[in-house]
Amino acid sequence: MTVQRVARVLVDSPLPQLDRLFDYAIPDALAGEVVAGIRVKVPLRSAGRMIEAYVVEVGVADASARPLSELDSVVSPVPVLTPALWTLARRAADRAAGSAGDILRLAIPRRMVRAEKAWLAAPPPGAPVVADEQHAWALRVLGAYPGLADAIAAAERLAVDAPPAVARLADGTPVGEWAELLAAAAVDTLARGRSAVLVVPDHRDRAQLEGALAARLPAEALVRDDAKQPAPARYSAYLRTLADVPCVVLGNRSAVYAPVNAPGLVAIWDDGDPLLSEPLSPGVHARDAALLRQELDGTALVFAGHTRTADVERLVQLGWVREIAATRRRSPRVVLSATREGENRGQRVPSAAFAAAREALADGPVLVQVARPGYAPVLVCAECRDPARCAHCGGPLHAARQGAAPACSWCGRTAHGWSCPNCTSTRVRMAASGSERTADELGRAFPGVRVIVSDGDHAVLTVDEKPALVIATRGAEPLAAGGYRAVLLLDGDRMLLAEDLRIGESCLRWWSNAAALAAPGAPVHLVGVAGPVARALATWTQPAYARSELADRGPLKMPPTVRVASIEGERPRVEAAIATARAAVPELDSDAVLGPLAHGEGVRALVRFEYALGTRVTASLRASVVEAAVSGRRPPRGRGGGPRNTLRVRVDVPDLDL
Template sequence: MAARRVARVLVDSPLPQLDRLFDYVIPDELTVQATPGVRVKVPLRSAGRVVEGYLVEYGVDDPADRPLSDLEAVVSPTEVLPARLYRLARAVADRAAGGAGDILRLVVPKRMVRAEKAWQAAPAPTRPAVAPDAAAQAAAKLAAYPGLEQAIRGGARIALDAPPWPEALPDGTDVGAWAVLLAAAATSCLEQGRSAVLVVPDYRDQEQVLAALASFVPAEAVVRVDARQSGPGRYAGYLRILAPVPCVVVGSRSAVYAPVHEMGLVACWDDGDPLLSEPLSPGVHARDAALVRQELDGGALLFAGHTRTTDVQRLVDAGWLREVPAGRRSSPRVILSATREGEARGSRVPSTAFAAAREALATGPVLVQVARPGFAPSLVCAQCRTPARCRHCGGPLRAHRRGAVPECTWCGRAAHGWTCAACSSDRVRMASSGSERTADELGRAFPGVRIIVSDGEHPRTRVDDKPGLVVATRGAEPIAAGGYRAVLLLDGDRMLQAGELRIGESCLRWWSNAAALAARGAPVHLVGVTGAVARALATWSQPAYARGELAERAPLKMPPTVRVAVVEGTAVELDAALAAVRGAVPELAGEAVLGPVAVEGTPTMRALVRFSYAQGRAVTAALRGAVVTAALRTRRPAKGRAPGPRNTLKVRVDVLDPEL
């Protein structure tokens, strides 16, 4: 019997039991078009339908009389899944007990026929050239960190603390100095004919990096990757990434998988930002994906930020990452402001901070960071101080302005005729001040001064250098031309009261990022906060704070000193999954499994599995096997039989601390 050409296909399906390569015969009429990386259509005999997938590789020519189906069709001759991308997706998915198809769904855009035809008709891109002047400027920026350029060219794994000040570009645009540093690192890679991938949390950071890159490299060498792009624009950008010439990719968390040609650098900015954690299955953080990618593809790996996460510090302590300090240490002028004798205790803006703001307003803008948006984000009973709750859904009440009828933050109902459940009082009191109320109070304290609010409802990315008070929530601070002349960090004590395991680390990141927007030498006042977090900000010693956090977490076996998986399902499914883990890793300690406990309001149970990094491969493989087994038990029943129980087993590895 003549040998048959066999294609190995990954079916595009969320079903865990289909997360493997299936063999199909390549018909003679599709031999030319069916090449590795193309989209194909294949039949699924068990489902009786045709689905799309990717031809990953050729199988061994099969002369045996094995029942194999034929490829149905080749959707497009464009090879959108290179071998390097499938290898990365498979490795990342295995690390997270997930499916490779779920990773690819984040990376490979939907096919856009017009964009594809336009790309095929256009001339092939050529290798971008870096001007000698731009290369020299990039080298000068990198020289501020002795040995950094050599480390990047040598493919090292690096952790560094970014310069904490704004910087003006040649066109007059102000960006963070960190953006210029990342752009210089990407320019160094592009000059030697290698690609760079720069991963940032959101569009504000992306715009800064794109503006910085414009002064170093030609525009055709830069590719955006973000959710704001149109479908055709994103697909055209993906085709450019696949071209066999280097480029610089700048994007959000999914950009870490961009299958660029000749990887030279993967850089992740501010890895402590929760926006870099993927909410979709399998929920892999961009930091973890970058670590896997550097190990597979080589090139340099760079983690930069104004603070140091405990995750990165653990890698530094283990010798996996190498610290590259700045040649000359520089930090903002942080002042710990507290109320003085004679002032009202708990005053929101102490006299020292108030005086600094008044003085700075003579020359330019002043930033005031607050904890929450809105006017009065939370209300309490005016008599007994019990939190005011909605009588319909139990949600907290808020007020949009002074004297307004309270409304529920959950269901939006107006609380007409509200009375306290504890004391029957009908009066409420504002328990906190949001961005709008703070702006109202500061407007009365500084008459005639321009007030600007920047929060989720009133987003601002930039302000000019004219005097004014900019009241912004954490993470929504706009960039000021020339930097802020003073920064006031309010509500610090309230931020630290949040019930999160990493709240100190998060607060230090919020305050450090705001302090880095100040002009050099401008005062940064942290109001009403003391302790280790305040000392770390005042001395600008964020890595030391991260080391202290790690030392406290290690005896308690809390992440990131260990890995944690959350397993949810019915009692039967959960018992089977935990038994599979214990069977695969007998050396797991007795306290490794926490739970199971009932999930309130649902019939499911939840358990936490703690395991070391060395045990990760075995634990995740066992958990993935349990998910597949549970899915196979719930396959479509035979005709005439009642359907079985629905599969509810869910696994998520390395979840964020707030989710725990």
């Protein structure tokens, strides 16, 4: 009897009901081409069309099974989906109540035919060789943290507080010392014949780490993987990670899934940065994906940063992650700068901070961190102080420059003839100073001094050692050769007023990252802020602040002490999903559900649950999503597509506002 071979495939579709493996018969004409991991085309009966899919397994058909449809064609002979990547994608999707296909869409770049043909035609890459002197350098750098090199070799989970200082590469380029620390960990891992995956939030961090690595590794060993690359270059880089030799992958959040050979290290820099939280479904944070990968692949896992997130600190407290401290503790000289007696209480730059900036400008650059870009990002009525809003869309009005007519930040319309709906006044006043207005004001206060603005519209990566006032928004601070001679952290009180559960943690991260750019012994003035966050910065005890945050959030059942899932959709669907979850997981507390409340065109509810209940809760919510997708309303005739998905679920939501 002839044995029928079948391919078990995952179709590339966003429909939740298709998030499972389907069996297709392998025709004789394709018998020698179909292997696990390749892309193929298969017929989809429900849609009456061909669709791309990944071959996950190749096996033998069940004798009692009904007749199977056949594979249509092979799209590419390259096995881009490795068994390890499939397992990781499936685990990450199940944990987040999402689809594995959505994970793979982030992890595997779109196919580029020319890049693929060039890769197939080229000889396979050779094993990279790390020079003895570079390996010795790496061990010296890691030696500042006793036991770190051995812990990485033993594949442990580690939390490391990075040194708050600026170093110089051989060509004089300034980089944070954290970049040299992670580069040393990668060099040591590669020297042991294992691959390293380094994940950073944005292009600024990537440039620093790439510079530190380029001087220590063979060029062919360093693979860049991020979304800003041209599509052919990114696909070529992905194909390089599939080679049977180790490498070092450097990229943004999606790089955590890179299917490298012999993985030995996954390192996450600054895991509190929101850029590491995936906005696309199913919204798996790079930190959570790295934890899953460490468990599956047995790699070392390093969380490094100038601050400690409450999420990582929770794992440290549980003993799941081990903290390794440096031999010599270093910290910036932080000054809590307040207004003195006789000074205006609302003065933006107190006399002590002003004097420190003036003295430092004699030697080199001074960094001034502000909250917002632009000139006057917030306008209010000059009479009643109500926020000035656009008459067309209700968006906030701002001033692009001194004397300019107010314009809407949302729709861009110029608000000619604006009047306050509360008091009918036609005058506005500036309620906040952006980076450009701050540069204007400080430029007048320090005549003859260069003024450099660095924000979203004016990207500056580095500045020289000459005197200059560098006005930067949070996260956009350039590196200064030798470090800044003084750092002024303005608008801290306004930053802390943001309605965000983690605003204290975020502010501490912004300020710590800026303070780490100061030269040794240079003053760092935090203006107008007191309380626990200010004390944590002044004493450089960020882990202690994270512990206090955990202690405060525990009784309130707020993340990360518990997990939270958001359910959005039509009220009947949301209520049915909640009822199903309560029936499936009777251990859920009586106050586990918040809502549902009106949200957009439907309602939204939050479900809080313990980590131990996560598998059952997410499975129940996922089943509700699939049921809603299968039985949902169909779009109007002529619109095309399948049933409309009327239920959306996201687990571990970053924003808890109902």
